Amino acid sequence: MKVYVFKSLPPSLWGYTRDIRALWAMEECGISYEAIGFDCGPNGLQDETKYGKINPFKQVPVIDDDGYVLSESGAILLYLAEKSGKLIPRDLKGRAQVYRWLITSLNNIEPFALPILFADMMGDSNPHMKGLRPWHAKILDRFFPEIDKMLTTQQFVVGKDFTVADIVLTCVLRELRKNEILQNYPNIEKYRKHCEERPAFVKVLNAYEDRLGIVRGSAR
Numbered sequence: 001m002k003v004y005v006f007k008s009l010p011p012s013l014w015g016y017t018r019d020i021r022a023l024w025a026m027e028e029c030g031i032s033y034e035a036i037g038f039d040c041g042p043n044g045l046q047d048e049t050k051y052g053k054i055n056p057f058k059q060v061p062v063i064d065d066d067g068y069v070l071s072e073s074g075a076i077l078l079y080l081a082e083k084s085g086k087l088i089p090r091d092l093k094g095r096a097q098v099y100r101w102l103i104t105s106l107n108n109i110e111p112f113a114l115p116i117l118f119a120d121m122m123g124d125s126n127p128h129m130k131g132l133r134p135w136h137a138k139i140l141d142r143f144f145p146e147i148d149k150m151l152t153t154q155q156f157v158v159g160k161d162f163t164v165a166d167i168v169l170t171c172v173l174r175e176l177r178k179n180e181i182l183q184n185y186p187n188i189e190k191y192r193k194h195c196e197e198r199p200a201f202v203k204v205l206n207a208y209e210d211r212l213g214i215v216r217g218s219a220r
């Protein structure tokens with residue numbers, strides 16, 4: 001399977017990009033893949049003329065499974081899980097919980113986590129983003145206490161088994177890994193670190209850093 005990823009990035013984006021999600025899921029599912037790397041230019045991938053044929057939005061990740069092309073990290077992860085029969089339960093209700101937590105991560109948490117990351121990256125150069133930061137943090141404070149409590153009695157978001165929802169949630173939580181937002185949520189931090197200790201994640205992150213040509217540990 002082919003997967004479109006970054007091979008160069010500005011330092012501020014190291015370890016945050018969504019290609020990590022697809023690569024991690026492929027490793028966990030035992031799917032062999034060829035990573036095709038793009039340079040992230042001053043306009044992201046918008047100047048990539050040919051890539052628009054693969055993904056009209058010109059974003060990564062995208063997979064190409066023997067001619068079947070799919071974009072959107074959440075959709076890609078569900079496809080990989082369904083295809084391999086791994087990282088997703090077999091029963092309908094179990095699967096629905098994976099959909100629920102994957103969508104919660106992308107639709108409740110990431111829309112507020114990402115602007116906090118951008119506010120911190122831009123600092124005083126963007127007073128608008130900086131001004132909205134406390135509001136975004138307050139919204140996250142509505143979800144995180146419940147998730148933190150839940151993780152006192154279960155190892156992963158859907159229960160005892162690691163699923164693609166954990167890959168998405170961990171990657172979304174990583175958007176907050178360098179600020180104070182998660183400091184009041186020890187179980188969430190423990191969960192994130194535990195997921196990041198998985199051999200598949202370690203392998204993917206090492207290869208990611210090697211692909212970018214950066215020192216090991218810089219994208220952690």
Ligand SMILES: N[C@@H](CCC(=O)N[C@@H](CS)C(=O)NCC(=O)O)C(=O)O
Pocket residue numbers: 016017018019043044045046058059060061071072073074
């Ligand atoms: N909703 C999409 C977002 C994909 C996305 O924003 N990708 C970024 C990297 S994390 C990208 O390719 N940016 C380059 C650009 O937008 O030009 C997904 O989850 O796959």
